[in-house]
Amino acid sequence: MALMVFATAFYVAAEFSSISARKTRIIQLANEGNFAAKMLQPIVEHNVRLDQYVAASQVGISISSLILGAYGQNTVAAAIAPLLVAWGIGNLTPALALSISVTGVLVFLTILQVVLGELLPKSLTIQYPERVALATVMPMKWSLAIFRPLIWLFNGSANLIVKLFGVNRAADDHAHLHSPEEIELLVHQSYSGGLLDDQVQQLLRNALRLRELTARQVMVPRIQMVAAPVTSSVPQLIEQACIEGYSRIPLYQGTVDNIVGLAHLKDLFRLQLEERTDPAESMRSIEFVPEGMPAADVWTMLKTKGRYLAVVLDEYGGTAGLISIEDLVEEIFGELLDEFDDELPLIASGEDGRVHLRSDLLVADINEYFKLDLPEDYADTLGGLVFNLLGRVPKTGDEVTAGVSPVRIRVEQMDGLHVLEVSLQLPSKALPHIREWRLPDAD
Template sequence: MDATLWTFLLTLLVIAWLASCAEAGLTRITAFRAEQAAREGRRGASRLVTVAADPTRYLNLALLLRVAGEMGVAVLVTYACLKSFDEVWQALLVAVPVTVVLSFVVIGVSPRTIGRQHPVAVSGAAALILIPLSRVLGPLAQLLIIVGNALTPGEGFRKGPFASEAELRAMVDLAERESLIEDEERRMVHSVFELGDTLVREVMVPRTDLISIDRGKTLRQGLSLALRSGFSRIPVTGESDDDIVGIVYLKDLARAVHISREAEADPVESLMRPATFVPDTKNAGDLLREMQRDHIHVAVAIDEYGGTAGVVTIEDILEEIVGEIADEYDQELPPVAELADGAYRVTSRLDLGDLGELFGVDLEDEDVETVGGLLAKSLGRVPIAGATTLVDLTGERAHPELAGLRLTAEPPTGRRNRIDRVVVEPIRHEADAPTEDAA
């Protein structure tokens, strides 16, 4: 192999090595790290900020250079072997393993290790070459991506598939395995990615679980409802429960009543604030950004028919990222706790079949599946603390000893202000059963 061939081979090997090193470094550079390097006054930080502003463009260029250099090395090694051996099979038998070693070790492992260990320094140095080179070869890389997308079934990636979410997720998992981040941090990062695929309808409180107040009710009634339910923001309804016309805030009610006791008789609609309406198919991540921008904490979700689907708050969306937000008042409740006189305290999410087994009756219902749902259906409204109703055990539900079951909603615990415990008392035939519901 003459000197010219050696020179070309080493030149292509160096190009491929540098491109692979730059590629690995660029995958670890974010706008935050680039800005931090600029604040620290590191050399080449300004170029790093430029690269971080459009990382895909420069990553595609680095990939193009690496592939070109790697293929050139493979061609030259094969050519050199063909000139050195008389038989073609002998030349290929040597060329293939030599190319694999050069590609895997020299172009693969070594530069990628350096690029990941020193991403800021490597990316800053690479930017010195990639930025001016992108003006010449950038359109070529983009043209090749367009050709690749045209040959690929389905919709392709406009900027190329090389900087993918899957790679970022893999990097997060690797960081957790190497103890660079905690498992909870890894879960949180994955939740951020998943939030981009989450719809409002998946995180909202459905309309059937909403506590609302009619626009004609007085401020005193609104304040009483807010204090009894524990909610600081209550939807105001118009002609029906499906017609939400605004939101009334507890602080507005308290302020008005505190300033003038005569204001207690004013209608709730005089203090309600405009409601923000969003489609229930809206992306939850986009809604979170809009709520931050517009300084709103609650929005009304509308279904495809224009009806109210539910209400979503900032907290509902944040819990998709950080998990359930609890405080010192939240307790892990046992699903069933036995009380005196054959009564039970159960969670509102207990299945009706499980509740029926406690009393030896069939409580299956075609409309609801849980104790909380049965309580709401029997009341005809969303239950609040102290709401009581009687479930008759007649007809198919008949029981030889029991006339019915009395369900009582207990005060909510924690910051969620949702009824999570219900006391179920057996009403025997000889006992006086209430004739109407009370709240």
């Protein structure tokens, strides 16, 4: 009996672990020279072999269960029945005693089979799928050879029945494929389990989130663009590039809505050395993208064409802003500051307990970081949200309330008509979360 229960537990563990084991981990172990992993790798990589492996487990489970039931009924129950008659329990007849013993033995064996043969191996396999799969692969190889005729019969019958119902089994029906949402959930679970640190988790989440962003949300807006008329001289453009700290300057004809090309500082220095003053002689072409284009597609386009930046156009064909490789990289790795950058910190904590934020931060990001519910329909950025809620040009000190859990947003700094910095008075439930995102002020 114990042997049959153990056999059932073994085949249950083998079946469950072969399906739940991570294929990437098995391949990694195989590449490192693990003998068992080398045996298991072709099974988890090929669906036909995995089908046969699972079928062998099912055959083993069925045979061990049948033997256990037959042994319990014919041997154990038959041995218990005479004892019941001999003890004189209720003046039982031999036939009734046999029926009672058979029922009792079957109930006992069922409980034993479910607990030790099913639940226990499944629990262990859930905790250690790769370890269990590697531990069971060698005996399973023998089982595959022994049960091959039965596997062929049962698998063939099952496939035939499936085809009769008009279902075509896909070639990758066992493939461990995951949607972006599932991958994000896996990242969160790995982080919660301590397998990923905070920085790696954030990088992975940012990379996955890039598919949700558009060029409009990532671009440098028109008001912050650095551009120059195409009629500018080479010395003028060199001076502007040095003052602004950029190596590429878009050139426009008439207005910034008519960008005709790009001046690169390297080309400008070459023209100056050759004593030529017209930047149009070395003007480079520039790419244009709609503001609704997914940020991931912008990345692919720029990389494919070997470009660094593109002009973002609004629905009317006007210039909405500029988007560069650096802007896209910053969406994954965070702000990249060099010696030419003089920007406010993204997030800082004030002495008054308020959280100070740059106004160009996306409302969606703030909602995620601080677990808020600020409306995302009014505008993409915090500055735009304040502008829309006020219904007029903001002034320093203006305050608005937004969100289901009310959050007070105050304008802290303006630059003409443009909001530079805002501060939030967060609800108490969000306060512990701030520490993860607090950045030192950079003067």
